[in-house]
Amino acid sequence: MIPWRARNAIALLRGAALFGLSLVGFAVFAGTLLTRCVAVMHPTVWARAFTGWCRLLAGRWTGREIASPYRPSLPPPAPEASFWGRYQGFLEWINDDPATGRDDTWLFATPFAGGLVALLPAGVLGVGVAAPFVLPWAAPWRVLAGLVAVLAALSFAPAALALYGRWTAALLGPQRVPRTSTAWVALVRCASLCGLSMLSALVFLTQVAGILLSFGLGLVFAFAPAVEHTRWLPNLRRRLAHDWSTVDVPQPYRPRPGPLAPRADGKYYDDYGIGYRTPAVPQWSRRFTWLFRDPATWRDLLWLMLDPVVTGVLTAIPVALALYGTQGLVLAAVWTRFTDGDDGDWYGAVAGIRWAAVPVGVALTVLALAMSRTTVHVANNWAAAFLRPTAKAAMALRIERLTETRADATEVQAAELRRIERDLHDGAQARLVSVGLTLGAVEALIDKDPAAAKALAAQARETAAKALADLRDLVRGIHPPVLAERGLGDAVRALALDSPVPVDVRVELAGRASPAVEAAAYFAVAETMTNAVRHGGASRIEVRVRHAEGVLYLEVRDDGAGGADPDAGTGLRGVRRRLGTFDGTLAVDSPKGGPTTVSMELPCALSSPRTSPSSGKA
Template sequence: MTTQKRGGGDTTVGQIVTAALRGLGLALVALPGAIVAFVVSVVSIALVPIGVGIVTTPWVLTGVRAFANRRRVLAAEWCDVRIPAGYRPLPKDANPWARTFGMLRDPATWRDLRWLLVDMTAGFATALLPAALLVYPLEGLALAAGLWRVFPDGYWYAFVPVTGQASALGAGALAVVLLLLFRLLPPAALHAHFRLTRAVLAPSQAELAERVRVLTETRRDAVDTSAAELRRIERDLHDGAQARLVAMGMDLGTIEALLDKDPAQAKRLLAQARQSSVDALTELRDLVRGIHPPVLAERGLGDAVRALALRLPVPTEVAVDLGGRADAPVESAAYFAVSEVLTNAVKHSGADRIWIDLHHTDGMLRIGVTDNGRGGAVISAGSGLAGIERRLGTFDGVLAVSSPAGGPTMVTMEIPCALS
């Protein structure tokens, strides 16, 4: 039997029953699941100050996210309601402390907890409503069929008192009317449940505005970094290669004047000019390497980091598991971020061993740099690590640092990207 069109398609009896059964299943899962998830989350977060929650909270909140993500999947599959997640990425290898506070700083975590409160109340009611809209008319038909005899005296069906066969038939007639009226409501009620879920779980306009602010800041940082890089290149050219080339030109002029008068002095100046040309070429190569290392352009990030490690005075092990190459700007940002971290480790950590790990999983380029130095590294304003964080932020990347006093120090970087 086909009723009326809704949303471009016909609503059949089968779809009505399916919506009712789906809503009933959601209600049976939503109420206990939301209660358990909310209570466990609150208890785990409350235990963070004494240390226990540092271990349990990431696991609990990951479970809550899985519970919410399952509802997102059902909303898309059953009612074509799309609910964006908007969780901030976390480094996969971050320690429990960084994961806990990273998740607690994420507004999406608190949206999830608010949604659990809604899901165990209004969400439960809206999920149960499709089944109720289908079952209530069936109850009236059952009364008309004779089941009115097993109900107690004074029983009412809607506004009809059921006291005998005649009133039971009246209840049945009302049930038919309600069944005709409610024939479109179970699917609509299920759709309303998912719209309510989206209203609570989807990022708010304030969060989107914050995202725009962060993107504006990272763009400004990228522009400032580019401008500073251009000034550095100009300064290095002026003070280095350019000065040597000017001196070499002056030496060649002097050689030309002395060639006939003092050949021995001309030969000494010629050797000096030759050395100046070698030094200028070396400085130009170093300058080019500082802009974009040739090995990075030719061989990719893995080999570029290996070459970087070979030049370090500290023994360094490099493990690379990359199935392809990222875009050139991503590779460049990752390379110079690793270079900065290694420079800090060599200068400040006192380490005698460094380990570098590069791999790509789940659409993320993940880089870990660990040293066995004295520790104590922090991300603070004006520090090299803060500059790395800004550099990665341009690509929606994140930086996590674990550096307890006494070491070791582990710096983890993640950049969303695809490999060619």
């Protein structure tokens, strides 16, 4: 058992070391930001080794285990994939991972937030050590003040280290379901948005440089990297608007052009009809045209130009009020009271009375906290006004989605017909053929060997029963009878009864949806439960089904191993495609180590006004 003094001293030293590590992290962030500006993204992936080490160290020193939040690694590329195809897949993987933006936020903000908290006990300790030599008091009082400061530093060190652990876990750990923020959290978000607005200016200059090099000096190859490799910042702001203000801001970009295929003459053609022997140049030409003709490219550029002024000034107001209230007035008034120092130009007294600055500072801080939430929402709505799709772009995305879902529906229907044909051929049909052959043998033996004929007849009856069971299973797989007769709620409960693990089911439905929507919801829940048991190793599952405001909400939560990714496997991908046929959506929150929550939404109307909320366990 380590004595509390030694334990607290170790916590103090660890806090100072973590602050030093945060300074290294800020340098890492600056380096990765510069490489992104020149279209080199691999250092961002390499920086994950540093944040992973910080995550591990913070977990060990604070007693808070922090799991890795990153999406699974990319599968090996197809042998025929081109360099640009592989690189574009890599860009999508790194930019679409929310953990990338949270890593950037942690690297940028920790020296000014969590790192300062971890360093605070060491700073107070330094003040306590210096107090007997610098304070203009009598020697006993100087020593007493220094001793109090040292004891306060040692006492507060474990708490400061724990706060650093919470800060690191919130940003470097798996993302949790967003909760209503407190005023202090909203103030930190204001500071984060203010910092991001400054980054917007740098990204704006990067894009402008790419445009000038392309159209001013003829270096046309600079345009596409300058635009595409800086879309991570607008995408990050879209995610923050959704997570912090529940403002849905879908990506407005036009679909990326697919890989080129050679024509009959073996050449690759660009959009202008010029043929090339290799796909590199026409693929680059299509990429340039795709970015140049996309209206979202220029809306992003306009937002990047205005955001430092609008968001920067807007979010700087509560941050400045809080900083001036706490440091410029309260701390300065207290410090000068005990040191007889000069207030200076920044640290002012109020009405000539130094202590009157304290309530003014408190009032400014309270005002900053009171306006922080509204400021965050206003800033996010401002960003959404520029970054969400226009009506024309939304219609184009809608048409694209309908085209994809129609193709998916056709493919799913064809696959379902093939499955039914295969099951009939291998199951019921084979058994019925066997019954026919057996009855033929019975007919031949009934006069010569009645006992053998009787045994064969019994065998034929058993085979016919099995064929009937196969047909029932097949019908249940197409459209379960309980779903048609009792509705979605009872069908999900029947799934729970057949599950090998306990399932808690709660259904709140005011009627029934259309048969097609009910079938899609039923099979989506069934597939998700199967994945939870088969791949996640879950020992308990919770299923919630409810309908509100024209949307059917389905949620399946399990305590399995986590790490589920709808883009990596076929199970959840198939669920997403099934729901997409009805404009449904699927969202997965599955950090490594669990738990896993799969949320599904299906727009639909209910046909009955009867309300039947119920719950049950299986």
